[in-house]
Amino acid sequence: MAGITGYGARIPYFRLEKKKIGEAWGTYGAGEKAVANHDEDSVSLAVAAAVDCGKETADADCLYLATTTGPYGEKGSASTAAMALGLKKDVRTMDITGSLKGGISGLLSGLEQAESGIKTLVAMSDCRLGAPQGPYEQVLGDGAAAFVLGNDDIIAELEASESANQEVMAYWRSSTDRFLQTGEDRFASTKYVEILMAAMGNFAKQTGATIKDFDKVVLDAPSAKLHKLTARMLKVSPEQLIEGMYDSIGHTGCANVGLMLVSALSNAEPGERILVAAFGEGCHIAAFKVTEKIVSFKPKRPLKEQLANKDNSVRYTDYLKWRGIIETEPPRRPAVPKPSQPALYRGYDQNLGFIGSRCKKCGTPQFPKQRVCVHCQAKDEMEDYSFKNKTARLATYTVDYLAASVAPPTVIGVVDFQGGGRMLAEVTDCRPEQMRIGMELDFCFRRLQVADGISNYFWKAVPKRGGTND
């Protein structure tokens, strides 16, 4: 027996009102889409979604990271995520790239190995771009979901699954394309529906189960219109259908079906059955049965809370600038230098894992790691000390209008941790006017800079917006 033992989600804090896109092009737009901040990418979102799963991830044997928008063509990012999450040194990591159904491919493979006791964490995320002025600019959004899969303390057990393979050029990006390509809409949508209907037919034949046997149905569809259409063709009732987040988040690529499954699990009762259908060069179908353990599992930041906590004042030009779609006046400061690869290597435990040191003589935590204690000057009496999930408060702060940034001004905080330790850190996902001395902060994993093709990640402070600490 294998199933889902934990889940998490990450919706970026910033939202872009689609009407702003419409206004810019003299067309139409309604609703919002979630946009990753300039310091977020698929890797940082995936890590945040995994963090949201809570302590469940600590003993994972295997990590899959599924995205079509990773930072590298060559070099995986699952290893980055594993270190950021503090997973075991012998964790098996795998990057799943290229396909929108990659998230559910990872989920199904993970469930198979969970059967034999290999606890697997699957994180799925995407930050895809639709070309400016095109329809997909409004359709696509950014987000991530994560699931822990195991054979113990299961909250949703896998009952059956079915896959279909079908080569089709419906949606694609070549290795050099920045923006999603699609041919005639009618072809893509017709084939999408056809493939899904055929797979559902097969699934019904294999399992004997039909749509009405399920309490909740998660239907991944490329757009809100196709979501409605397929639901109707499959005779899914409005009560069964898990709402697509097309007008609040946008289609989040690899994470889309995952976020809908998180949405389904968030409101699930023991005994309910959930059907999941994911598309991309064919499709995957999976059926879950919710167990009584669902009652005791709580993600750190419930999806509902993440949907409600937002800042939708992002300008369309901000978004274009964050993504580097438009060229703007460069800051009159030197370009960010490429980080030193040996220095990066030496610092991974500390900088990705957010691990500092604590003096064994006087107990003072310190970040970054020190050899001589700042408090009692004892030499080489340090032990590793994790700063992750510690309650932190803003001691003081400044707003830097001069520092080079894609999104000036930069807010710099002097942050004090409960239990000791201080860090001077950038505060992100905030507006200067929201800052108050003494306010509570969380720390989140972010992309610090991209220089000469190297994406460099670190931890930044963010105003606490709900959620729980360990």
Place this chain on the structure above:
Amino acid sequence: MTRGIKDKVAIIGMGCTQFGEHWDKSTDDLLVDAAYEAFADAGLGPEDIDAYWLGTMQSGYAGIVLSGPLKSQYKPVTRVENMCATGSDAFRNACYAVASGAYDMAMAIGVEKLKDSGYSGLTIAEPPHDGTKLDVTAPAAFSLLAPAYFNKFGVDPKQGKEVLAKIAWKNHKNGSLNPKAQYRTEIPMEKICSSPMVAAPLGILDCSGVADGAAAAIIVRAEDAEKYCKQPTFVKALSVSAGPGHGALHQDFDFTSIPENCAAAKDAYDQAGIKNPRQELSMAEVHDCFTPTELVIYEDLGFSKRGEGWKDVLAGTFELAGELPVNPDGGLKSFGHPIGASGLRMLYEAYLQFQGKAGQRQLKDPKLALTHNLGGYPWQCVCFISIVGSQLG
């Protein structure tokens, strides 16, 4: 223990270029101008100097930055770098060399050519690192002092902003009287208070400027000084403190004081035998890189009681006609801050004041002057303090 070299060495000649945007002068030009002005001042030539200490943060590496333009004929040149205390530390090392008896005559010279960078603010070339070093500009780093100070000592932020503006106003007023300053006009309080924000609550006029410049001092043993100069400047104390970074790591640092200032001040006062700096000093040149820095310096250096520096500012204590004039030459605010030159520029003001050559800024019978630099960040820096006097004893 720190023994110091009180009254063992003296300055007998100085030179200082005008500070400013020297689009038409190179680092070489500035060095030659400052050195030859000092030679002329002392009635000496390069052949008389036995060794050089060159201070520059990033206008060139090694002693050849000076020996090339000066053609100093294979004499020793040591290049010194200690961030904003660079020029001062070149002076300190030259003084120690003369005091040790190793050389009869040394020159300390500092230079910085900042305006060739193509950027408007100061930029520092960092050694390769892992990229996680906090990207914070100097004004942002020092702006942390202001709200912390206001909060701790119950100063209303609006009044606090005026206190800071008054420091800038005072320094610009003094600078308006100084022909070598970069900015030589008074700036009204309202303009300072409403200048564009750089790092809240600091506006652009709370910040020192960026300039090119060079300054030089010739140092001999104190007993030889009067052979060259009617009114030498005698060295009473030289002190440097380098911080462990306590403020970035430890929660007990509250951004209302810079411990390096306190440590260097205590050491310098001990060396010079000063008990009450506010009474005993005739003037001070301090590192007013940003207005809150100067406010905190008043208290760290014992000019004001803790928490009362802001009241002294409002009372005019540190103005030219006040009880203890601070930055009578106009400070970094009026001069800009060519890093390697600034410390020697400060000593130049003391030197002029002792000789009665400070023009409209002249103080009455100054006896003891303090110069102070601070390089780095409020949470970790190097601090330099010198005390110099017009008389021995």
